[in-house]
Amino acid sequence: MTTRWAPPWAHGDGEAPRTAEPEGVAERLTDGASGAGDGPKRPIDDVSFGVQVAAWWSLCVLLILAAITAIGALLTHVYLVTVTIAIAVMLCALLEPAVRVLRRIGLPRPLAAFLVFVLGIAAISFLTWYALSQIADAKDVLVNQVQDAAVTIRHWLVYGPLHVAPKQADKYTTNLGDTLAQNQGNILSGVASQASGALGILSGAVLCLFATLFMLLDNGSMWRWVVRLAPVHSRGHVATAGAAAWSTLTAYMRSLVILGGLNALAMVPAMWIAGLPLVAPLAVLIFLGSLVPLIGVIVAGVIVCLIALVTKGVATAIVMAVVLVLIVQLFGNIVNPIILGKAVDLHPLAILVTVTAGTLLAGAFGAFVAVPLVAVLNNGIKAIRNSREPEQRA
Numbered sequence: 200m201t202t203r204w205a206p207p208w209a210h211g212d213g214e215a216p217r218t219a220e221p222e223g224v225a226e227r228l229t230d231g232a233s234g235a236g237d238g239p240k241r242p243i244d245d246v247s248f249g250v251q252v253a254a255w256w257s258l259c260v261l262l263i264l265a266a267i268t269a270i271g272a273l274l275t276h277v278y279l280v281t282v283t284i285a286i287a288v289m290l291c292a293l294l295e296p297a298v299r300v301l302r303r304i305g306l307p308r309p310l311a312a313f314l315v316f317v318l319g320i321a322a323i324s325f326l327t328w329y330a331l332s333q334i335a336d337a338k339d340v341l342v343n344q345v346q347d348a349a350v351t352i353r354h355w356l357v358y359g360p361l362h363v364a365p366k367q368a369d370k371y372t373t374n375l376g377d378t379l380a381q382n383q384g385n386i387l388s389g390v391a392s393q394a395s396g397a398l399g400i401l402s403g404a405v406l407c408l409f410a411t412l413f414m415l416l417d418n419g420s421m422w423r424w425v426v427r428l429a430p431v432h433s434r435g436h437v438a439t440a441g442a443a444a445w446s447t448l449t450a451y452m453r454s455l456v457i458l459g460g461l462n463a464l465a466m467v468p469a470m471w472i473a474g475l476p477l478v479a480p481l482a483v484l485i486f487l488g489s490l491v492p493l494i495g496v497i498v499a500g501v502i503v504c505l506i507a508l509v510t511k512g513v514a515t516a517i518v519m520a521v522v523l524v525l526i527v528q529l530f531g532n533i534v535n536p537i538i539l540g541k542a543v544d545l546h547p548l549a550i551l552v553t554v555t556a557g558t559l560l561a562g563a564f565g566a567f568v569a570v571p572l573v574a575v576l577n578n579g580i581k582a583i584r585n586s587r588e589p590e591q592r593a
Contacts, residue, residue, distance in 0.1 A: 309416055315415060333477070459487070469519065504520050554570060
């Protein structure tokens with residue numbers, strides 16, 4: 200018979216090794232076993248340590264979510280101010296590098312800021328006017344394209360795989376123009392009822408312009424005032440996070456505009472060779488769509504492909520889709536890392552989730568500001584953590 204080896208203490212020949220237990224654990228175990236504790240047993244003593252940690256984490260998460268919800272409700276209540284100030288900050292981040300260039304040349308900051316502001320707003324106004332004028336001049340072409348699209352869609356609905364009844368197909372296609380004409384009075388009255396909204400947009404635009412100008416003229420005094428609101432021992436971390444956030448936003452805006460321009464310019468020859476109408480407005484549409492990561496350029500591409508489908512056929516539409524995907528992937532994977540570096544280090548899945556969440560919460564504006572907001576918060580937190588590591592090692 201073979202004898203299995205066992206440690207000495209298994210046969211009483213020695214003492215079992217004792218492991219160090221957390222302070223107070225042995226006493227609680229003894230008290231629980233003997234029932235002779237110093238006082239009545241507390242209910243929390245029956246809750247495991249892991250459950251207590253999970254409960255505290257859950258409470259902290261709920262408090263953070265409650266604070267975010269309260270801030271969101273406050274910002275929504277003053278939505279016009281929130282939107283205009285956010286756009287002003289992003290415009291300032293886009294124009295600030297030009298101010299620094301003029302400052303290095305020797306111009307005083309007020310003059311440099313004023314010149315950059317005037318030239319920047321003039322450029323934006325010119326692009327907007329050019330796009331609107333092109334669309335207005337091509338109004339008849341657009342109407343004809345819509346009519347052709349309606350006929351094509353009706354033919355597909357009736358004779359395609361869906362086999363929709365002709366009367367039902369007419370309801371959604373050829374009768375659409377008659378429906379709009381019959382309800383023209385209601386549409387005009389609805390536009391008139393939005394006059395207050397138009398006035399709000401005008402006042403918001405004026406506020407955005409003045410806020411942008413004041414931020415460009417400022418030499419950092421506004422941010423120093425914000426830093427002084429923090430406790431004394433935290434001001435260094437707040438200043439570090441603010442510097443990282445601002446550099447992130449500046450790099451992001453610069454990359455966004457450059458990539459949007461490259462996408463639009465690269466698509467112009469392709470659309471021109473394919474013989475598509477409205478090349479200039481479509482290029483502007485691609486540029487504007489590129490300002491909203493992932494989703495915006497997809498929407499712009501769908502519109503381009505639809506126009507190609509209606510005017511030139513299925514083959515041209517497929518070619519336009521392939522060319523647009525190749526252009527976006529080429530500039531996104533090759534040019535964008537060179538422009539951004541590590542300034543905006545977000546996974547594509549994180550960008551997609553962020554843009555989708557921003558769209559659900561605040562529509563087009565939420566989709567526009569979601570990615571830079573997350574990138575700014577991410578890099579600000581990283582900067583604080585990196586600044587605290589030397590202190591912890593010391």
